[in-house]
Amino acid sequence: MNKLPSISNNFQVRGIVLLIGLIILFTLPFYTPIYTSIFLSAIFMYIVLTSSWAMFSGPTGQISLATAAFFGVGIYIAATLGNKMPLPVLVLIGGLGSAGLALLVGSLTLRLKGVYFTIFTFGLLELMKFLLLWFEITFTGTRGRFVVVVDYKTVYFIMLVILVLTLLTSYLIRRSKYGLALQGIGEQEEAAEHIGINVTLLKVATFGISAFFMGATGAVMATRWTYVDPYIAFNMNYSFTPVLMAIFGGLGQFFGPILGAIIFAYLEEILITQFPYYYMLLFGIVMVVSVLYLPNGLAGLVQKWRSREAGGEHAHS
Amino acid sequence: MPILEGQGVTKYFGGLAAVSDIDFHVDQGEIVGLIGPNGAGKTTLFGLISAAHVPKPGVIKFKGENITGLKPHQICRQGLARTFQSVKIFPNMPVISNVALGVHFGNSGQVTSSQAAEKAAKLLEFVGLLEMAATPAKDLTLVNQKLVEVARALATNPEVLLLDEIMAGLNSTEIALAMELVSKIRSQGITIFMIEHVMKAIMSVCDRIMVLHHGKKIAEGTPQEIATSKKVIEVYLGE
Numbered sequence: 018m019n020k021l022p023s024i025s026n027n028f029q030v031r032g033i034v035l036l037i038g039l040i041i042l043f044t045l046p047f048y049t050p051i052y053t054s055i056f057l058s059a060i061f062m063y064i065v066l067t068s069s070w071a072m073f074s075g076p077t078g079q080i081s082l083a084t085a086a087f088f089g090v091g092i093y094i095a096a097t098l099g100n101k102m103p104l105p106v107l108v109l110i111g112g113l114g115s116a117g118l119a120l121l122v123g124s125l126t127l128r129l130k131g132v133y134f135t136i137f138t139f140g141l142l143e144l145m146k147f148l149l150l151w152f153e154i155t156f157t158g159t160r161g162r163f164v165v166v167v168d169y170k171t172v173y174f175i176m177l178v179i180l181v182l183t184l185l186t187s188y189l190i191r192r193s194k195y196g197l198a199l200q201g202i203g204e205q206e207e208a209a210e211h212i213g214i215n216v217t218l219l220k221v222a223t224f225g226i227s228a229f230f231m232g233a234t235g236a237v238m239a240t241r242w243t244y245v246d247p248y249i250a251f252n253m254n255y256s257f258t259p260v261l262m263a264i265f266g267g268l269g270q271f272f273g274p275i276l277g278a279i280i281f282a283y284l285e286e287i288l289i290t291q292f293p294y295y296y297m298l299l300f301g302i303v304m305v306v307s308v309l310y311l312p313n314g315l316a317g318l319v320q321k322w323r324s325r326e327a328g329g330e331h332a333h334s
Numbered sequence: 335m336p337i338l339e340g341q342g343v344t345k346y347f348g349g350l351a352a353v354s355d356i357d358f359h360v361d362q363g364e365i366v367g368l369i370g371p372n373g374a375g376k377t378t379l380f381g382l383i384s385a386a387h388v389p390k391p392g393v394i395k396f397k398g399e400n401i402t403g404l405k406p407h408q409i410c411r412q413g414l415a416r417t418f419q420s421v422k423i424f425p426n427m428p429v430i431s432n433v434a435l436g437v438h439f440g441n442s443g444q445v446t447s448s449q450a451a452e453k454a455a456k457l458l459e460f461v462g463l464l465e466m467a468a469t470p471a472k473d474l475t476l477v478n479q480k481l482v483e484v485a486r487a488l489a490t491n492p493e494v495l496l497l498d499e500i501m502a503g504l505n506s507t508e509i510a511l512a513m514e515l516v517s518k519i520r521s522q523g524i525t526i527f528m529i530e531h532v533m534k535a536i537m538s539v540c541d542r543i544m545v546l547h548h549g550k551k552i553a554e555g556t557p558q559e560i561a562t563s564k565k566v567i568e569v570y571l572g573e
Contacts, residue, residue: 194435194438194439194447194450197427197431197434197435197438198435198438198439200424200426200427201424201427201435204424204425204426204427205422205423205424205425207386207418207422208418208422208423208424208486209424209435210405210406210407210410211384211386211406211407211409211410211415211416211418212407212410212415212435212436212439212440212486212487212489212490213407213410213411213436213439213440213441213490214407214435214439215405215407216407
């Protein structure tokens with residue numbers, strides 16, 4: 018009988034914690050050193066890239082390596098139009114540009130399965146890079162562009178807004194019938210089609226939505242660099258890192274990719290500053306260990322502990 | 335007027351005609367059986383009806399309208415559902431979510447998630463799996479997984495249901511239950527087109543039977559007629 022009040026209590030507690038957290042995050046730049054805001058902006062970027070990657074690739078199991086392509090489109094849009102428009106408009110255009118590209122290539126290639134899809138998305142990244150390089154050299158006569166620099170607080174706040182929107186979208190999709198349908202597509206695509214799910218549309222739409230956030234993030238983060246060229250903008254690290262972060266954190270749960278991105282980004286920062294020469298090596302070791310011993314990522318580990326505490330009968334799962 | 339109808343339905347895989355110039359019809363409220371030796375083209379025909387494959391040439395009509403060339407999800411949303419010979423459940427989802435997905439995306443219109451869960455629970459009760467609602471579908475026995483497929487297909491609110499060998503691998507008690515289930519589905523006003531190898535079952539439950547052999551229709555008639563047809567006996571037992 019007491020179940021209902023305790024559930025709503027729990028809900029309230031969570032809501033309050035969330036609200037306090039948001040207030041802290043939104044006021045942070047006013048009383049912390051500049052470094053904190055810049056570092057947090059980078060973490061926000063990784064969370065957005067990882068969560069939006071997991072939005073599509075998590076449930077469907079189709080591993081996309083196009084993250085850097087969509088991110089790069091955002092960067093280039095900011096670099097090209099930077100002195101003509103205010104940053105929020107730029108971010109919107111960056112997002113829409115990436116989403117447009119995702120819808121286009123998605124509708125052409127999402128019937129590709131497994132490794133073929135993965136290789137195609139990686140090819141898209143290379144294609145975008147060299148297409149732009151060719152375009153810049155042939156038509157504009159430049160190789161790179163200077164980016165209008167924006168102060169760190171603006172970057173921080175816009176990144177935070179994108180972060181909140183990404184997580185909200187990801188959460189809502191996950192909880193909706195479309196989230197369940199995406200999971201169905203990942204588990205048994207043929208059956209999903211035959212019970213009335215418009216598989217192509219749902220996949221393309223989700224791919225587009227995830228690319229929107231990647232592009233928007235690119236448009237903001239571009240302002241941190243003073244100069245970009247196609248090699249900087251379409252850096253393949255931005256394709257691989259979100260995948261690693263998501264796997265490290267755990268793909269099965271909403272919090273997995275977030276947790277993965279935070280810890281990973283933090284780890285990267287520490288390793289790079291403390292052990293600049295061994296950074297990649299240590300990074301690799303952490304990765305191998307986590308894949309070997311944490312098949313469901315950190316989130317899976319957390320869930321295991323929780324269910325053990327809850328009585329142990331689900332400890333095996 | 336037949337609810338489901340095919341004219342000159344043909345499908346080649348490479349140079350081989352898996353289904354060749356078949357005319358068929360299923361009337362409203364009927365239970366029609368589809369039998370034939372292995373490789374006769376039965377499952378391919380079901381695939382053609384449910385749009386997993388496109389007939390070339392040939393026309394398939396549902397409720398008098400040409401549905402050839404539509405996508406599988408469109409076929410389903412028009413009220414034509416199927417199960418699979420090789421079970422195709424969503425293995426890591428709870429049984430009830432398997433079925434609820436059918437309610438959400440099938441022919442039932444917009445429903446809230448609680449309505450979907452309610453209908454899914456009703457259907458699980460109907461096929462006798464309500465106690466396993468929360469179990470991941472992969473942990474069920476093969477028989478029960480087939481029942482999940484039936485419930486999921488029913489969840490899409492079909493007018494015609496294609497059942498592809500739901501009785502294969504069942505023991506005689508389970509076959510009796512499955513036969514009862516088929517009759518129960520029909521009594522809800524759903525027309526059934528079923529592939530089956532279990533002769534006893536198909537003879538007693540069907541109104542009419544079609545026989546395929548090497549992709550061609552070689553006989554059609556009441557169970558009585560089929561059981562005594564010389565041609566059919568030849569195909570099954572050799573000359």
